[in-house]
Amino acid sequence: MTTRPAPVTTHAEPVMGTVFSFTAVPGSVPPATVRAALATACRILHRCDTVFSTWDPASPVSRFRRGEAPPGAMPPEFAEVVRECQAAKAISGGWFDPWAMPGGFDPTGLVKGWAAERALAELRAAGLAGGLVNGGGDVAVFGSPPDGDRWRLGIQHPWRADALACVVEVDAAVATSGPYERGAHLIDPATGLPACRAASATVTGPSLALADALATALAVGGDEALAVLAGVAGYAGYLIRPDGTETDTGGIAFVH
Amino acid sequence: MKRAGWYVIAGAAAGFAGVVGLHGSGQAAPVALGQQRPAAARGAASPAAPAPARTAGPAARAGGSGAVRRATGAVEQYGYGELSVTVTVHGSQITDVSVPLLRTAEPYSQQLAQQVIPMLKSEVLAVHSARINGVSGATYTSAAYAQSIQSALDKLRA
Numbered sequence: 318m319t320t321r322p323a324p325v326t327t328h329a330e331p332v333m334g335t336v337f338s339f340t341a342v343p344g345s346v347p348p349a350t351v352r353a354a355l356a357t358a359c360r361i362l363h364r365c366d367t368v369f370s371t372w373d374p375a376s377p378v379s380r381f382r383r384g385e386a387p388p389g390a391m392p393p394e395f396a397e398v399v400r401e402c403q404a405a406k407a408i409s410g411g412w413f414d415p416w417a418m419p420g421g422f423d424p425t426g427l428v429k430g431w432a433a434e435r436a437l438a439e440l441r442a443a444g445l446a447g448g449l450v451n452g453g454g455d456v457a458v459f460g461s462p463p464d465g466d467r468w469r470l471g472i473q474h475p476w477r478a479d480a481l482a483c484v485v486e487v488d489a490a491v492a493t494s495g496p497y498e499r500g501a502h503l504i505d506p507a508t509g510l511p512a513c514r515a516a517s518a519t520v521t522g523p524s525l526a527l528a529d530a531l532a533t534a535l536a537v538g539g540d541e542a543l544a545v546l547a548g549v550a551g552y553a554g555y556l557i558r559p560d561g562t563e564t565d566t567g568g569i570a571f572v573h
Numbered sequence: 574m575k576r577a578g579w580y581v582i583a584g585a586a587a588g589f590a591g592v593v594g595l596h597g598s599g600q601a602a603p604v605a606l607g608q609q610r611p612a613a614a615r616g617a618a619s620p621a622a623p624a625p626a627r628t629a630g631p632a633a634r635a636g637g638s639g640a641v642r643r644a645t646g647a648v649e650q651y652g653y654g655e656l657s658v659t660v661t662v663h664g665s666q667i668t669d670v671s672v673p674l675l676r677t678a679e680p681y682s683q684q685l686a687q688q689v690i691p692m693l694k695s696e697v698l699a700v701h702s703a704r705i706n707g708v709s710g711a712t713y714t715s716a717a718y719a720q721s722i723q724s725a726l727d728k729l730r731a
Contacts, residue, residue, distance in 0.1 A: 327730045336718035338727050340706060429712065451723055454710040462706050473710025484705055495711040519709060
């Protein structure tokens with residue numbers, strides 16, 4: 318049986334120093350409702366950017382890093398992100414540690430995934446049949462894609478811009494970290510110095526905030542972090558080492 | 574370190590088409606294929622080759638319904654150097670991904686020159702048979718997005 322692809326709305330929003338791409342599968346939801354949900358989702362992203370930008374010296378997180386704002390004076394989102402960061406630090410065995418970053422507390426490795434997830438929740442709440450948000454390479458989905466049963470994501474090839482390392486199927490979240498786009502931004506919490514034991518590190522799981530943090534941990538910690546990840550229920554990791562060899566924890570639905 | 578400047582490489586996509594691979598079913602497989610393999614076998618791009626755009630073949634062969642459409646991102650600098658990516662879809666199926674222009678900066682170009690780019694056993698290049706809804710990768714900047722496969726997908730579906 319063949320079914321016609323559902324009409325799909327896409328939107329690309331420049332925010333947080335990258336671009337967030339949305340795919341909205343409306344189902345029976347009218348176009349105006351889809352547009353309104355996308356607009357709300359984008360407002361959430363810009364709000365997160367305003368609060369958590371470490372590039373903007375006037376942002377609340379920048380003031381906090383300089384010791385100019387006590388935790389009690391921070392916006393409500395801040396406490397939630399701190400809690401997520403504490404959980405991610407513990408779950409990653411310390412490979413993800415926003416408190417060990419140069420310049421003070423830096424939740425950047427988690428915030429993008431967290432923000433994307435909050436944005437996507439607006440599409441889900443509006444009753445759409447399916448949705449995807451891609452926050453600069455970190456992806457969250459729900460429901461059904463327009464063209465199949467499960468969402469399929471290519472994993473960017475670390476050395477070839479036009480290639481994929483593989484294709485995976487996901488039901489919730491996939492995040493990838495690596496040094497190939499922005500150089501040595503990955504910091505080893507143990508030393509505070511740039512360190513990277515992966516060419517590419519991908520994590521799948523139910524939460525994009527945690528998957529984002531764990532992908533950072535996997536990029537920094539390599540095989541040691543992968544061993545930690547293997548014990549985290551619901552999450553799975555796929556590691557391409559700097560020499561091009563590959564390994565994974567099992568549990569990732571590879572298509573190719 | 575000495576700056577070698579830009580190399581123009583091309584014909585890459587055509588060479589990669591031969592290495593569409595299989596991923597073991599979720600099993601750890603720490604096997605190094607790449608570094609032992611001669612450059613010719615993996616179709617490694619040659620520095621300073623001309624830059625032909627690849628278009629027809631796969632799209633013409635692909636099944637599925639709907640019009641064949643292509644979108645190419647603008648040329649700008651980013652982590653890999655300078656490039657633009659063209660994605661072709663036939664209906665809802667991606668039938669081709671090609672790079673009409675790619676100039677790489679160090680150290681990537683040095684790797685090319687030394688022919689030590691590892692080849693992944695699971696490499697998917699032209700994605701002939703794959704439908705994908707997006708691409709997960711290390712965070713690109715706003716400028717780099719314009720050259721990404723995700724950007725081309727967004728254009729095609731807008």
